[in-house]
Amino acid sequence: MKSRWKSWDPARTSRSRILVERARQRKVVRSAVLWAALAVPALLDSPGDADPRSLWWRLAGVLLLVPVVVLRATRLSLACGTTAVLSLVSPWFAPSLFVMGYLAGRRGDARGRPVDTAVAVTAVLTTLGVLGLRAGHLTTWLNSVPLLVGAVTAWLAGRHRHQRRELELAGWQRARHLEREYELAADRARTRERARIAQDMHDQLGHDLTLIAMQAAALEVAPDLDASVRATAKQLRGNAGQAVSRLSDIIGVLRVDTAQEPTTPREDLMTTVDRARTAGMLIDLRRIGLDVTAPAAVEEAVRRVVQESLTNAAKHAPGEEVRIRIDRLTDHTVVTVTNGISDGPSEPAVGNGTGLVGLSERVQVLGGTLTARLREDGVFEVTARVPHSGELYGAGAAGPRGPLGVPLTVTAQRDAEQRVRRSLVTMLAVPVVAVAVVCVMMVVYFSNAFDSSATLDASTYRGLARGERWQDLRTVLPAEQVPAEWHAGSPPAPERAVCRYYRAEGGGLFSMEAGVYRLCFVDGRLAAKDVLSDER
Structure with a gap:
């Protein structure tokens, strides 16, 4: 008992406490800086937006970034899921998703708990379902694809950094090992x-x-x-x-x-x-x-x-x-x-x-x-x-090589370099392929949206008169229409109006310069007709 008390050094214990406290303070400072960097884009979202509900939603998202930053070291799956939900709601939270993806790739190991992963995946799928009901599932999916591509790219960048770090550490370990081998060879x-x-x-x-x-x-x-x-x-x-x-x-x-x-x-x-x-x-x-x-x-x-x-x-x-x-x-x-x-x-x-x-x-x-x-x-x-x-x-040197010989060292180094190169190629190829797939799908989607079944010819548009009944015009108007959310910046429609959007003639499949006609009906009669883009 006395020897244990004699071995206790108050000065050493005090220094250890000071070092631990300083490390904790540095960790808090880094977390605060990271939170501020992630919160700035969200606070700058649509400064001219006068809707108070949007402001409150953004403030709530900024507050949710606090547990995200705190949990990134221990429960990264929940942090990634939270940032994914925030990014789906507002694209200005996308940088936080990319940062968490990069951290997940750089960590390089599977520290995520199965329960946390299940909760994160459920939250993301639920958010996608809710947004799909409000704005259309196809539109929601197309909007989420860039977030997915960016998150995967960030994860691959972190993974590449992790493998490069492993290669550097393995190189130093191999150098130290070879140094010991040279000493043993000299002794032999x-x-x-x-x-x-x-x-x-x-x-x-x-x-x-x-x-x-x-x-x-x-x-x-x-x-x-x-x-x-x-x-x-x-x-x-x-x-x-x-x-x-x-x-x-x-x-x-x-x-x-x-x-x-x-x-x-x-x-x-x-x-x-x-x-x-x-x-x-x-x-x-x-x-x-x-x-x-x-x-x-x-x-x-x-x-x-x-x-x-x-x-x-x-x-x-x-x-x-x-x-x-x-x-x-x-x-x-x-x-x-x-x-x-x-x-x-x-x-x-x-x-x-x-x-x-x-x-x-x-x-x-x-x-x-x-x-x-x-x-x-x-x-x-x-x-x-x-x-x-x-x-x-x-x-x-003509004898058989040992398990720690130079040829095996060269082989291990070559394998590590190949893994790093494959990681880099994957990091560059996956986003390119994903963007190409998204572009093809968007072309297919636009081609369907701009199909002739949603095209209103110019002569029919000019022949429409205000006050005509919707029941009378159903036979001359196209059966389909283009999505209304594409024209959110159009002039305001009459009160209590139900508007329909049709594609004007011209423009072709790969040109977005074709005119779009908007027909607004109030109480079943044509109240206004507008051209939302230049007519060809």
Whole structure:
């Protein structure tokens, strides 16, 4: 309990409260600015409109924008539905719908609650139904299409921004990941270098110490030396054997299976053979086959096979002749080393047992094979076949790529860029296609509205006289008429008049300059006739 009270820092708690309070204040300020920006277009709606009911409706809509701005962070579906209803009632609320659509696309996840979505969809459909009953379903639908296109365009723009942001974050994460991979690769390279040095030390020093022990053994049995010299030689041979043992233990700790094969030989094959001959070994070296030059990595592998075979022969069969045969072919080299088994007693050979194993790894790295066996005739044989291709299988960048390799990085980046491009194309194509569809439907609608069944010829219009009865004119007037809401700005009609609208002749399908005739009837008689647009 005391430790908990000691860990409490009043100053830190105070600073945290200050930071939280400042963040809350910034959030309130941003919400207020957003509400003001969305409310301005609605307040500027039809400043010359003297109808007080319109003003009250606009003020109510502006007040509804307050919960819209507040709920945009937690219940965006309700906010979008509210702005959609307001936009259907008054197009000056359309900017709020577009802003909410953009925010929904930028959020990029499905945070909307099913209940909120159902309520929003129900409110929008109900509003469309009410407006359709008042002004006609087709007119209401045509008026709502631009709002739908704008909302979808805003959503696609937000979605594009969201995917672009994801791509940027993924790029930085990939860069950090690659940086860690490069660090790990550098560590692995240092480990391989240490392992290579350790293996070289084992091969070279073990070979040299074995030759020293062999020379000391020769001095130990030399008849022309006194007893003290032979004792010293025996001690030298024992020390050399212990040095080989300690070297094997140390190298066994440093050795790593993934050590990389050097590509250039450090010593010529004849130098290795001459050093062994100088130490007293009997060696018969023969070269057969073609006179071709093998790659440096192949020459080094052949020298290592010969060196390890000579070391094993000196340890396990001292005094026996070693036969080396190198067969050089067009695409590969075969080296065979054989030696007999010593019949006399010998000191136990020391080593860590990794000589032939490491040698086999060196040959396999180059794509070759190595076999070591005791033949039925009592001869130990080591055979290595090394191709001249020179490819380092399993080493360096030629090996199989890991799950975090660069190719996968490039692939992930390409996929993300393609998603962003598809989002941009969709954002541009959807509005264009939607507008084209709306235009086609409007043309079809206008063509039906301006059909000949709603056209009144000029001679019939001129022949109409005020005071004629509607029942008498029904036979000469067209059966259909154009929509009355298209002519809201026409001169006022007589009181208690019922007006009908007909299309004048001329103008064509794609021209809106054709005259429109208005006939107004009061108590069933023609009271006024007007031309609402220029007559052709």
